[in-house]
Amino acid sequence: MKHPYDARAIETKWQRHWKDSNAFRAPNPGEPGFDPNAPKFYVLDMFPYPSGSGLHVGHALGYVGTDVIARRKRMNGFNVLHPMGWDAFGLPAEQYALQTGKHPRETTAENTANFKRQLELIGLSYDWSREVDTSDPTYYRWTQWLFLKLHERGLAYQAEVPVWWCEELKTVLANEEVINGRSERGNFPCVRRPLKQWMLKITAYAERLIVDLDLIDWPESIKIQQREWIGRSEGAEIRFAIEGASKAESTVFTTRPDTLWGATFLVLAPEHALVQAITTPAQRAAVDAYKAAAAAKSELERGDASKTKTGVFTGAYAHNPAFEAGDPKGRVPVWIADYVLAGYGTGAIMCVPGHDERDHEFAKTFGLEIREVVKPPKGAKGLADGVCFTEHGTAVNSGPIDGLATPEAKAKAIEWLVARGLGKARVTYKLRDWLFSRQRYWGEPFPLLHVEGGAIVPVPEDALPVLLPEMRDFKPSPDGSAPLARAKEWVTTIDPRTGKPARRDTDTMPGWAGSCWYWLRFMDTRNDRAPFSKEAERYWGPVDLYVGGAAHAVMHLLYARFWHKVFFDAGLVSTPEPFQKLFNQGMVEAFAYEDATGRLVASDEVEARGASYVQRTSGAELKQIVTKMAKSLKNVVNPDDMIEEHGADTFRLYEMFMGPLADSKPWNTRDIPGCRRFVERVWRLFVDADADAPIRPQFARGAKEPALEGATLALERGVHRLVARADDSFTHFNLNTAIAAMMTFLNDATKTPEALTRSQALRFVQVLAPFAPHMAEELWQRMGAPGEVAKSAWPRPDPAYLVDDEIEIPVQVNGKHRATVKVPKDAEGPAIEAAARAGAAVHLEGKEVVKVVVVPKRLVNFVVR
RNA sequence: GGGGAGAUGGCGAAACCGGCAGCCGCAUCGGACUUAAAAUCCGAAGGCCUUCGGGCCGUGCGGGUUCGAAUCCCGCUCUCCCCA
Incomplete structure (x- = not known):
């Protein structure tokens, strides 16, 4: 064989060609090769954290998807920006380092090299000249610079915030390292303990983060999740004076100011600043004990409504401002309870046990007064029936707002409070400010100096980056201070502005920091005077299509939008939103096997016996289930192995097929040969492996084009249908249907290979090109077509070829399919009906036709009696 | 606990605006080629029944709307994902 299909040879050849010719470099405006007349398209993957285990086939799904889209967009004449990089700072590298003693810088370099090798093996058309690494000083220099922009605008501040502390491990732990109040590593108890931390004021953007969702083309499900997360609620702040000598006052937030007249007690968060001051000596011991217990709980446990309510009386009383001074109904006890969170609203609530589930439970548990102030509408159950009524109704026992429906009662109550100076309307959000400090080593140092007198000043721009000091031992310190605090020479510095001694800030930024602006750096990666130039941003921004897992629905996507909006306000970017269209690719799952007891059996111990599966050692019958890929299930599939065996084109095709x-679907290695066969059949259609010629003569340059008739005409229709179906697949991202269309065309062409023309073959290869780019390029070259298929113009389907002259129309009787008739494609209603009557005559005989539904080009339905 | 997505043959799936359910593959079975096997090519195939004409059932379950529902509406079951 002189021309067998040799995937490895073809793929190596073209990957080298793309690299050597910078085929996918996207020049910026003003650079050589830039085409100002072409529209731009910025398609971005969520960049990966380069873990030690490398890419698996699930990561590859999104990357292959965006690559197929990027390649087709280039063929459609767009300037395509399609970059890739590494989200390289973060906890896992540091944990790995602590275990192995290998510096994160080394492991990160190895891991990114491995990831890049894997991505190149797949034949992805990234512009590698724009590669970024968030842990590289040339990148984090600008992360620090942008942080200072936030700092300048008053959006970064320090606060005492509770963090997880593990006494046993003598360290601060991140949220994700604590499970049910115990350390993930070692399963030791953890407590929340306050520590001074950097916070970002994302709450200042809460409203815009909600409103601007209307500007972007994102899945509604993600928008809903973000709105939920931000959790806007309207209500009022009301001031309750505390009884006694102190002039203390407690401000509560409520969404139901109309129920003020039913507020019979207050509950403060255990951490509330007032607690200390108002607790009576008799209650002090109980209060202190309760506070300590609450500190050990996570917010999840505390917020869990199903749990029995706990709380402690402070001994203090407050005055409900709805009532006259001295009115005993206005004297309400003040409790603390852990279901009230310090960070939400004002950290204090007024409790209306008649109309709030949790307050109701609490009052019943502790024997507190329950008063009805909202009468349920007719038919609904209320307090009279022993039920806590929380919906809208009519105000009763509520003085000035009696008789009003809940919405009006709310408004009137606020008016009444404002008039008396007792409260005001307020909107509050569940969203909390963002804890932006970590007491960790492997992250961006804060570019801040603590100078004499306690002030904190930014490091001047020209002194950036603040380099992460070289350290060998970066375990967290036993006193809870950050590892950087031990880099003594690094910490001790001078303030370049004054020449006076200063101390560096020793916290680092969280793993999210680098991903808060990377799409901007990709626009102008090598800029060393600014994070990105205005010209580049104005041309490339915003990202047209952002693809990644739905896992990042809130955290990353909210943080990224927040930073982008700050940049927008600072005049650094020209759009209020970073990602115009968002698309979530599905999870790639894998089969796993469980035995009769439900125990999972590793995939490599499983043998297929026809349609069933058995355990190789025991012969026990197993059930196939679908679950995520996990090392522990031994069902992780590595793309390297797939490519080694079948080639990258086959691998890419299967990923898409x-x-x-968007769907989650199980990986099934058994299905790959189908795509492999397709690739080989394409090759054989074009190339006679045993002949001398690199391509069958009928497809070579200068080959005679047969007339458009008979089988050739049928194939011509097929090509147009193929392109139309492929185009359609790109609007819905169901690229599997484009491949199905190619297979259909191939099946047809294989039946009458001599009828296939060079022009049809070229167009087929063009459609193939985004999916199986190496083979497409090879065939394109062998056909002697000009340039590269990657840069050729995507074919257009001609509607005239999309429909046959005669079409088949189903005939139904009473909605049941009874016959199929052939009619000319433009046949009108009466003609179709006549044909249908004839076609379904047997089924109409002796029946009375009551109604006929004729949908031209679609169907006919006879309704008979 | 809250939020999101989904359920179609033995398996992955297709089906545009409500109009022939199952395109295209996998696995399976039959045939051709071969000394043989692999590869390749051709063909069958949702289930049940059949007098071989065809008939009945069928898109997680139960209702509804409609000439007509995988698709729309109401109620339920189950699965997956995310957050803390």
Whole structure:
């Protein structure tokens, strides 16, 4: 064989060609090769954290998807920006380092090299000249610079915030390292303890983060999740004076100011600043004990409404401002309870046990007064029936607002409070300010100096980056201070502005920091005077299509939007939103096997016996289930192995052929040969492996084009249908249907290979090109077509070829399919009906036709009696 | 606990605006080629029944709307994902 299909040879050849010719470099405006007339398209993957285990086939799904889209967009004439980089700072590298003693810088370099090798093996058309690494000083220099922009605008501040502390490990732990109040490592008890931390004031943007969701083309489900997360609620702040000598006052937030007249007690968060001051000596011991217990709980446990309510009386009383001074109904006890969170609203609530579930439970548990102030509408159950009524109704026992429906009662109550100076309307959000400090080593140092007198000043721009000091031992210190605090020479510095001694800030930024602006750096990666130039941003921004897992629905996508909006306000970017369209690819799952007891059996111990599966050692019958890929299940599939065995083109095709990009679906290595066969059949259609010629003569340059008739005409229709179906697949991201269309065309062409023309073959290869780019390029070259298929113009389907002259129309009787008739494609209603009557005559005989539904080009339905 | 997505043959799936359910593959079975096997090519195939004409059932379950529902509405079950 002189021209066998040799995936490895073809793929190596073209990957080298793309690299050597910078085929996918996207020049910026003003650079050589930039085409100002072409529209731009910025398609971005969520960049990966380069873990030690490398890419698996699930990561590859999104990357292959965006690559197919990017390649087709180039063929559609767009300037395509399609970059890739590494979200390289973060906890896992540091934990790995603590275990192995290998510096995170080394492991990160190895891991990114491995990731890049894997991505290149897949034949992805990234512009590698724009590669970024968030842990590289040339990158984090600008992360620090942008942080200072936030700092300048008053959006970064320090606060005492509770963090997880593990006494046993003598360290601060991140949220994700604490599970049910115990350390993930070692399972030791943890407590929340206050520590001074950097916070970012994302709450200042809460409203805009909600409102601007209307500007972007994102899945509604993600928008809903973000709105939920931000959790806007309207209500009022009301001031309750505390009884006694102190002039203390407690401000509560409520969404139901109309129920003020039913507030019979207050509950403060255990951490509330007032607690200390108002607790009576008799209650002090109980209060202190309760506070200590609350500190050990996570917010989840505390907020869990199903749990029995706990709380402690402070001994103090407050005055409900709805009532006259001295009115005993206005004298309400003040409790503390852990279901009230310090960070939400004002950290204090007024309790209306008649109309709030949790307050109701609490009052019943502790024997507090329950008063009805909202009468349920007719038919609904209320306090009279022993039920806590929380919906809208009519105000009763509520003085000035009696008789009003809940919405009006709310408004009137606020008016009444404002008039008396007792409260005001307020909107509050569940969203909390963002804890931005970590007491960790492997992250961006804060570019801040603590100078004499306690002030904190930014490091001047020209002194950036503040380099992460070289340290060998970066375990957290036993006193809870950050590892950087031990880099003594690094910490001790001078303030370049005054020449006076200063101390560096020793916290580092969280793993999210680098991903808060990377899409901007990609626009102008090598800029060393600014994070990115205005010209580049104005041309490339915003990202047209952002693809990643739905896992990042809130955290990353909210943080990224927040930073982008700050940049927008600072005049650094020209759009209020960073990502115009968002698309979530599905999870790639894998089969796993469980035995009769439900125990999981590793995939490599499983053998297929026809349609069933058995355990190789025991012969026990197993059930196939679908679950995520995990090392522990031994069902992780590595793309390297797949490519080694079948080639990158087959691998890419299978990734896309599995199903719609958005769906979760199981990887099934057994299915790959189908795609492999497709690739080989394409090759054989074009190349006679035993001949001398690199391509069958009928497809070579200068080959005679047969007339458009008979089988050739049928194939011509097929090509147009193929392109139309492929185009359609790109609007819905169900690229599997484009591949199905190619297979259909191939099946047809294989039946009458001599009828296939060079022009049809070229167009087929063009459609193939985004999916199987190496083979497409090879065939394109062998056909002697000009340039590269990657840069050729995507074919357009001609509607005239999309429909046959005669079409088949189903005929139904009473909605049941009874016959199929052939009619000319433009046949009108009466003609179709006549044909249908004839076609379904047997089924109409002796029946009375009551109604006929004729949908031209679609169907006919006879309704008979 | 809250939020999101989903359920179609043995398996992955297709089906545009409500109009022939199951395109295209996998696995399976039959045939051709071969000394043989692999590869390749051709063909069958949702289930049940059949007098071989065809008939009945069928898109997680139960209702509804409609000439007509995988698709729309109401109620339920189950699965997956995310957050803390």
